[in-house]
Amino acid sequence: MTSTRRAASPTGSPDASQDAALDASPDAAAAVRRRRLAVRAAVEQGLLSDAHPVAALLDVASVRENAACLHAAFAAVAAPGQPVLHCFAVKASSLVPVVRLLAGLGLGCEVAGPGELAVARAAGVGPERIVLDSPAKTWSELRGALELGVALNADNRQELARLDALLAPGARPARSVPPVGLRVNPQLGGGGIGATSTATATSKFGFPLRDEGAREFVVRACAERPWITRLHCHVGSQGMPPETMAAGVAALYELAEEVNRAAGERRIDTLDIGGGLPVDFASEETSPTFAEYARLLRDTVPGLFDGRYGLVTEFGRSLLAKCGLILARVEYAKRAGGRPVAITHAGVQVAARTVFAPEAWPLRVAVHDRHGRPKEGPGVVQDVAGPCCFAGDLVARGRELPELEAGDLVALLDTGAYYFSTPFDYNSLPRPGVYGFTTGADAGEGADAGGRTDGVRFLTVRPPQTLDEVVAASGGDQRDALTAPPP
């Protein structure tokens, strides 16, 4: 797939205008202007301080734009009236105001356990717009989801047996049964990153379709249970080629057709195609776009969009990664073994994947001076370190950047999903504040250097964790638990 964006065709034919809709993609240059304005405003408004030397920012306009691109991409290829529910994968940013923003933009939620379900509910998302996917659902979670009316996808035979018991005549919850699906693994192989490849032969997720007898089992299981109305697959996340994702969706579609033939009716009425669209962490561009993926799906699995099936999607990273950044102060700049090392306040506590698996998760680092202005200067090979007490706490190694000095700021870009929203409690560092920002009308062409920042508003999504909260989360109320004399 290419990331080339084509202008609308001048012919103005219906096909051309549909292709223009298909090519809708975020405006990267405008996003860069908003981001630079927000970094300067964060300095001017005192968001960073000794007490809070790191903060996370989320571009609200960019979130809105991405959600609109997602809706437009599928609307352009779906049949008229075909139900399409886009669910946000809550693990990508389990922050209540973020989920609420997305819900207001027409998204439901994909949740993977009681915490994410609670976040989605706290954000005001209705049960009919939630789907529960987890490979480890307990009896109470299953019972709770059925009672609440949350759709769920069963992962394995033992979970299916539990559902049989819960849905047996006489054991049914009072309300009608929400949609139940089976998660299948088409076993297509891995992508570029092992940890996010869910469709390998031995993946822990779903019914492994190519194992001996497994496909027959799934077809029979569905044909025998009228309450199974969905099939689900999520072939992988970052590192998975979109073509492999589309092959997974094709396998899902073929399976649904086979089940429906076996059942003699349209038993499976909804296909949940998962999320996983990869993000370009190397540039400002969005590639692939939702539009490109929707078109790839249309070309690979035409039947998906003929209107016979409702669709559910579960995108996470591709909706939010490029909307967020982590802004951190350089506390000290030193040299070791001849290499410059900047000690910043953003390390493993906000960038666990990048620190622990740097090859798989490289991040772009933007350098700003103490006033928040983009810093220019000859590239110098240097390390950008976090504050934590282990040598591997580096967010960039041997990276060529303008030489960092104490007081400068680093911005870890494309960290709107799975970074600051998924903190790691190392060294008892407090979780940084997360702030949404809007720029008003000021993010025009001159915004980089001279533009006014007084239109920038920061909206607190998650206040910085206080030290009292750190202590409380560290068993502070149990101080004497191990030392009090036995009763």
Ligand SMILES: *Cc1c(COP(=O)(O)O)cnc(C)c1O
């Ligand atoms: C993580 C996950 C997603 C979202 O993946 P992204 O790569 O963030 O789009 C969707 N569905 C399931 C089942 C997942 O586990």
